[in-house]
Amino acid sequence: MNTLYVSDLDGTLLGDNAIISSFSKKILYELLNEGLQFTVASARSVVSMQVILKGLNLRLPIIEFNGAFISDLDSGRHEIINSICPSIVESIYKLILEFGCIPFVSTFNGTEDCVYYKDVINDGMHWHINDRLTSKDRRLRAVEDLTLSFSDRVVCLTAIDRAQQLLELQGAIIERHETSVETHLMENQYSPGWYWLTIHDRKATKGQAIRSLVENYGLQESEIVVFGDQINDIKMFKIANHAIAVANADAELKRYATLLIGSNTEDSVVKYIHQDWSNRYAFKSDFDIG
Template identity: 90%
Template sequence: MNTLYVSDLDGTLLGDNAILSSFSKKILSELLHQGLQFTVASARSVVSMQVILKDLNLRLPVIEFNGAFISDLDSGRHEIINSICSSVVESIYKLILEFGCVPFISSFNGTEDCVYYKDVMNDGMRWHINERLTSKDRRLRAIEDLTHSFSDQIVCLTVIGHAQELLELQGAIIERYGSKVETHLMENQYSPGWYWLTIHDRKATKDQAIRTLVENYGLQESEIVVFGDQINDIKMFKIANHAIAVTNADAELKRYATLEIGSNTEDSVVKYIHHDWSNKYAFKSDFDVG
């Protein structure tokens, strides 16, 4: 039986510096050349993935924005777009404003990806903008009226703030629109103390995206092995044959894991893949994975 390996990025495949180590990149490149079926499923955009995964020859599309996009890594072209219904976007936007917050709005305008913002209301939002500017993210756009973005295909509303206020906002969104959207609330590990609440369409989940890849790329007979660290990985853990949590993973996610491996700072995901692949396919490598 063939195997499809799918890994989360931040806190899982990447080190604490949000970089794919030279060791992991070298091993993955070797295995991909041998025919490894591997891709990533992340809350990140394909724009940032292109920098992180540069020179990796991924034959399969990547899953970005938690499943809102399924995209070709090299070109950035979206094969699948799961956008939020425009009427739902308008209603949730008004609710966000009622809570005294202002979102970042991520979209596809028919030609290119965009991230719109208006007011910078806290240091968490400022960190995000500075990080985008530092990386020269071509998606970033400051506009006077965020509703002007609503003609785009909106894939994510991101609200950055303190945990308690976002927890209350998340509760209100779920109460009113829970059947239409998917929400995630997590701390930004690179800017501690600031939390991100992301709102996607209900079809934008990692498990549904993986199922789409399996169907579209003739992988129905493959076993699925996934790696993760956060609660937005729970749904893909539930559909996998083997759900593997890094040791630094959220305790809630570990409840759904079939195996726990080392931390994200130890190249644990790639070491596992290398060992598993070598056992299954008897490919020999010159690399010592310890």
């Protein structure tokens, strides 16, 4: 049986510096050339993933924005788009403002990806803007009226604030739109103390995106092995044959894991893939010879 490996990025495949180590990149490069079926599923955008994964020949599409997009890594072309219903976007936007937050609005305008923003009102938002400017992110759009972005296909609303504020906002959104959207609340590990609340369409999950990959790319006979560290990985853990959590993973995610491995700072994901791939390949070779 073939195997499909899917890894989260931040806190899982990447080290604490948000970079894939030279060791992991080298091993992945070699295994991909041998035919490894591997891709990534992340809350990140394809723009930032192109920088991180440069040099790796991923033949399968990547899963970005927690499943809002399934995209070709090299070109950035979106093969599947799960956008939020316009009326729900407007309703959630009003709620975000009522809680004293101002969101970043991530969209696809039919030609290119955009991230619209208006006022930057706290240090957590400043960190995000500076990080994107440092990366020369071409998606950024400063606007006077964020509602102008709603004419695009909105795939994510992101509010950045302290935990308690966003927890209350998340509760209000779930109370009103629980059956229509997916929400994730997590601390930005690169800017401690500041939390991100992301809101996506209900179909935008890593689990659903992996199912789409399996169906659209002839992988129905493949065993699914996934790696993660945060609660936004739970749905892909639920659909996998083997759900592997790194040592630094959230306690809630570990409840769904079939195996725990070392931390993200120890190249644990790639070491596991290398060993597992070697075992499977050796077994297949022996079987063929016999």
